[in-house]
Amino acid sequence: MSVIAQAAAPRRLARSRFTFDRLEVLGPLFIMPAILYVIVLVGLPFLLALYYSVSAYSIFNPSYTFVGLKNFREVIDSEIFRRTLANTLIFTISAQIIGLLLGKIGAMLLMQEFPGRRLARALIVLPWAVPVSLATLAWVWMFDSLYSVINWTLVAAGLIDAAHRPQWLGQEDLAMIAVAVVHAWRLFPFGVVIFLAGFTSVPQDVLDAATIDGAGFWRRNYQIILPIIAPIIMIAVIFGTVFTFTDLSVVYLLTKGGPINSTQVLGSLAFQVGILSGDVAHGAAICLFLFPFLLVAVILLLRSLRRREI
Amino acid sequence: MRSGRKLSTSAVTRRGFFKQVGAAAAAAGLAPAVSSPFVSTALAQAKTLKILQWSHFVPQYDKWFDGFATEWGKKNGVTVTVDHIPHLELPARAAAEVSAGAGHDIFAYGGSGGPHLYEKHAVDLSSLVGEVEKKHGKVHQIGRQIAYNEGTKVWSALPAYYIRFPGLYRKDLWDEIGMKPDTWEDIRVGGAKLKAKGTPIGIGLGHSVDPNLSYRSMLWSYGASECDDTGKRVTLNSKETLEVVKLVRALYKDAMEPEVLSWDDASNNRYLASGRGSWIHNPISAYRSIQKSNPELADKIYIWKTPAGPVRRLAAGAPNSYAVWRFARNKDAAIEFLRYWTDNYLAAFEASTGYNHPLFEDMVPKPMPILSNDPTSHPADKLQVLETANEWHATYGYPGPAGPASDEVAESFVIVDMMAKAATDKATPEEAVAWAQKEIELIYRKWSAA
Numbered sequence: 001m002s003v004i005a006q007a008a009a010p011r012r013l014a015r016s017r018f019t020f021d022r023l024e025v026l027g028p029l030f031i032m033p034a035i036l037y038v039i040v041l042v043g044l045p046f047l048l049a050l051y052y053s054v055s056a057y058s059i060f061n062p063s064y065t066f067v068g069l070k071n072f073r074e075v076i077d078s079e080i081f082r083r084t085l086a087n088t089l090i091f092t093i094s095a096q097i098i099g100l101l102l103g104k105i106g107a108m109l110l111m112q113e114f115p116g117r118r119l120a121r122a123l124i125v126l127p128w129a130v131p132v133s134l135a136t137l138a139w140v141w142m143f144d145s146l147y148s149v150i151n152w153t154l155v156a157a158g159l160i161d162a163a164h165r166p167q168w169l170g171q172e173d174l175a176m177i178a179v180a181v182v183h184a185w186r187l188f189p190f191g192v193v194i195f196l197a198g199f200t201s202v203p204q205d206v207l208d209a210a211t212i213d214g215a216g217f218w219r220r221n222y223q224i225i226l227p228i229i230a231p232i233i234m235i236a237v238i239f240g241t242v243f244t245f246t247d248l249s250v251v252y253l254l255t256k257g258g259p260i261n262s263t264q265v266l267g268s269l270a271f272q273v274g275i276l277s278g279d280v281a282h283g284a285a286i287c288l289f290l291f292p293f294l295l296v297a298v299i300l301l302l303r304s305l306r307r308r309e310i
Numbered sequence: 311m312r313s314g315r316k317l318s319t320s321a322v323t324r325r326g327f328f329k330q331v332g333a334a335a336a337a338a339g340l341a342p343a344v345s346s347p348f349v350s351t352a353l354a355q356a357k358t359l360k361i362l363q364w365s366h367f368v369p370q371y372d373k374w375f376d377g378f379a380t381e382w383g384k385k386n387g388v389t390v391t392v393d394h395i396p397h398l399e400l401p402a403r404a405a406a407e408v409s410a411g412a413g414h415d416i417f418a419y420g421g422s423g424g425p426h427l428y429e430k431h432a433v434d435l436s437s438l439v440g441e442v443e444k445k446h447g448k449v450h451q452i453g454r455q456i457a458y459n460e461g462t463k464v465w466s467a468l469p470a471y472y473i474r475f476p477g478l479y480r481k482d483l484w485d486e487i488g489m490k491p492d493t494w495e496d497i498r499v500g501g502a503k504l505k506a507k508g509t510p511i512g513i514g515l516g517h518s519v520d521p522n523l524s525y526r527s528m529l530w531s532y533g534a535s536e537c538d539d540t541g542k543r544v545t546l547n548s549k550e551t552l553e554v555v556k557l558v559r560a561l562y563k564d565a566m567e568p569e570v571l572s573w574d575d576a577s578n579n580r581y582l583a584s585g586r587g588s589w590i591h592n593p594i595s596a597y598r599s600i601q602k603s604n605p606e607l608a609d610k611i612y613i614w615k616t617p618a619g620p621v622r623r624l625a626a627g628a629p630n631s632y633a634v635w636r637f638a639r640n641k642d643a644a645i646e647f648l649r650y651w652t653d654n655y656l657a658a659f660e661a662s663t664g665y666n667h668p669l670f671e672d673m674v675p676k677p678m679p680i681l682s683n684d685p686t687s688h689p690a691d692k693l694q695v696l697e698t699a700n701e702w703h704a705t706y707g708y709p710g711p712a713g714p715a716s717d718e719v720a721e722s723f724v725i726v727d728m729m730a731k732a733a734t735d736k737a738t739p740e741e742a743v744a745w746a747q748k749e750i751e752l753i754y755r756k757w758s759a760a
Contacts, residue, residue, distance in 0.1 A: 056759070056760060058714070058757075058760050059405060059408060059427050059428060059431075060426070060427050060428075060429070060430070060714050060757070060760050061430070061760045062430070074752060074755075074756060077752060078749060078752055079745065079748070079749065080722065080749060140574075143572070144577075145569035145572045145573060145577060146569070146577070146580055146581065146584055147580075167568050167569050167571055167572045168572065169516070169572035170515075170516065170568060170569055170570070170571030170572030170573075171568070171571065171572075172736075175572070255516070255517060255572075256516075256517035256518065256723075257517055257723075258516045258517030258518075258571075258723065258726075258727075258730075259515065259516050259517070259571045259572065259727075259730055260727045260730045260731055260734075260736060261723075261727060271402075272721055272722065273718070273721075273722075275401065275402050275405050276401040276402065276405075276721045277401075277423070277427075277714065277717060277718035277721045277722075278401075278405065278423075278427045278428075278714060279714075279718065279756065279757075279760075282756065
């Protein structure tokens with residue numbers, strides 16, 4: 001009896017093989033939500049933006065009249081837009097550099113043994129975790145024209161004269177530094193985590209061998225550690241670049257693009273034109289200027305990453 | 311590989327998981343269909359009215375409004391919900407509600423552009439406005455500018471009220487120099503003297519609403535404007551504008567501090583409250599908040615009309631209006647509520663402590679309560695000059711109507727940046743005016759084609 005039962009079981013299973021037990025069905029099924037997500041929330045809005053950008057669509061007149069590249073020509077014609085484009089590049093590059101530098105320094109410090117290291121590691125992600133509006137409002141107060149704690153400290157330390165205190169959000173160059181620093185502050189916990197992950201992947205024996213061979217701190221850092229963790233840094237740079245290039249929250253909350261559009265970035269200008277002013281077509285055209293820059297940046301970074309992996 | 315795999319013997323099998331998830335999803339999917347007849351009946355029975363407006367600078371007005379709306383709802387069997395959001399979020403919220411075709415029934419615009427921009431999405435309130443005009447007198451020109459389309463003859467919103475832009479000054483300090491800030495020239499001359507004494511004047515030069523209004527006031531007072539009375543032809547590049555830009559440059563250098571470049575809408579209030587500021591161009595909210603925080607200082611602060619220029623005395627007021635969306639679920643209740651609100655405007659005015667200036671001539675009889683006799687002010691008639699506000703106020707788009715183009719010019723801060731460029735020597739006054747004319751022309755051209 002038992003022999004018969006054992007022989008019959010696999011046949012029953014084979015007959016009634018459940019569809020979801022087949023990998024060729026289950027694999028696509030599991031990947032489908034991600035693909036749908038990208039299509040619905042990235043692909044379709046992108047196509048819609050393309051469509052709007054060549055139309056005359058506005059909230060005032062929601063018609064899809066085709067206007068060709070007119071919107072792009074008009075956008076480029078504006079000096080405000082040209083300045084915004086330059087600002088966006090400066091903002092992205094400077095925030096990336098500051099964020100990565102801070103991230104690396106933070107990670108190196110957190111690699112050391114010291115009391116409260118776990119707490120410090122937990123606290124360091126706060127800028128990343130705190131809602132941007134809340135964090136930026138704190139910065140607004142720190143940069144306030146009258147009550148800036150930064151200025152108060154500088155005056156108290158005798159480093160500046162109270163009568164000539166810097167206007168962080170009022171002087172064009174300082175305002176750009178301010179928005180870049182605040183954005184870098186938001187980015188740096190991400191940098192810390194990435195660098196920490198990278199550092200732990202560096203084999204200790206390689207470092208020991210280098211030390212025995214006489215490599216000092218800088219040589220170990222730049223000729224051993226950085227080349228090994230470069231692929232991980234590239235990922236951080238790609239994410240950070242996309243995150244910064246498309247951001248408008250810090251600028252909008254701190255300066256609204258002022259003074260004299262010195263901190264206006266593509267995201268905030270597109271929001272101002274497309275949403276606040278209701279000119280969806282020109283807003284979409286401004287937004288699409290993000291695309292070629294991001295595409296080129298991502299391709300270059302991925303190619304560099306692939307070359308390093310090879 | 312697959313043939314060698316053993317079936318899981320654990321409690322949760324893949325097959326079981328999918329069966330359970332499928333059953334749960336089916337139940338969730340069917341639930342609305344099964345219950346919909348009951349739900350829709352319940353919804354039909356419960357009438358609702360949803361209102362969205364900004365969080366008022368005078369919090370007690372919001373408190374009054376919420377109670378007023380709830381009371382009206384109780385009397386009329388309508389459940390009223392009033393949501394308040396920061397005024398700067400209103401444009402984005404309007405765009406979101408229109409895109410979704412859902413949201414509130416009544417939408418309170420703060421600013422000029424909304425009613426024109428959203429005309430095709432809002433109920434024509436012409437009959438309500440006509441009715442209110444009959445009952446409460448003629449609508450002020452600001453009301454027409456913001457909500458009436460001369461072309462389509464449509465009132466796309468009910469003009470609600472506007473926020474005045476008078477001058478708030480330290481009488482003790484101005485008395486010391488023997489002057490009163492009555493004209494823009496007084497502001498320049500007196501401001502320079504007061505700056506030398508350590509108490510400068512201040513008008514923001516950053517990207518915020520207040521300077522948008524202040525510099526328009528200045529332009530109009532000198533006979534300049536961004537467009538003509540048709541609202542279509544850009545007229546900024548003129549000798550009058552140039553004169554104003556030169557005046558602002560002089561004000562910045564001689565009468566103000568560089569910090570005005572970074573000011574937001576609350577900065578000038580804080581500046582006056584700090585005791586350093588001797589004059590600001592602002593609604594009375596700054597004075598009201600100082601009354602609470604520093605009554606002694608508040609007694610030294612006086613209110614006077616917006617400064618006059620060589621051509622006229624005219625300030626840009628910040629208008630507010632109520633629209634009823636076409637997709638509103640309860641349009642009749644919305645219109646009925648607005649009618650009731652206008653009939654009770656006097657109470658609304660008092661609740662706002664005299665802040666919301668009426669847009670219909672006889673809505674608040676003169677002498678106006680609070681303004682003519684404010685027990686919290688010393689002297690009690692300190693605010694009385696504001697009763698004449700209708701004589702010296704217009705809004706965006708003047709001398710033409712407000713609209714999407716004038717609104718985008720305001721949202722882009724072109725006028726403020728023109729002043730800032732010249733003030734900080736980033737451009738000569740001539741270059742700054744030419745730059746602004748070009749940017750504004752681009753904006754007007756594209757909207758004229760819309």
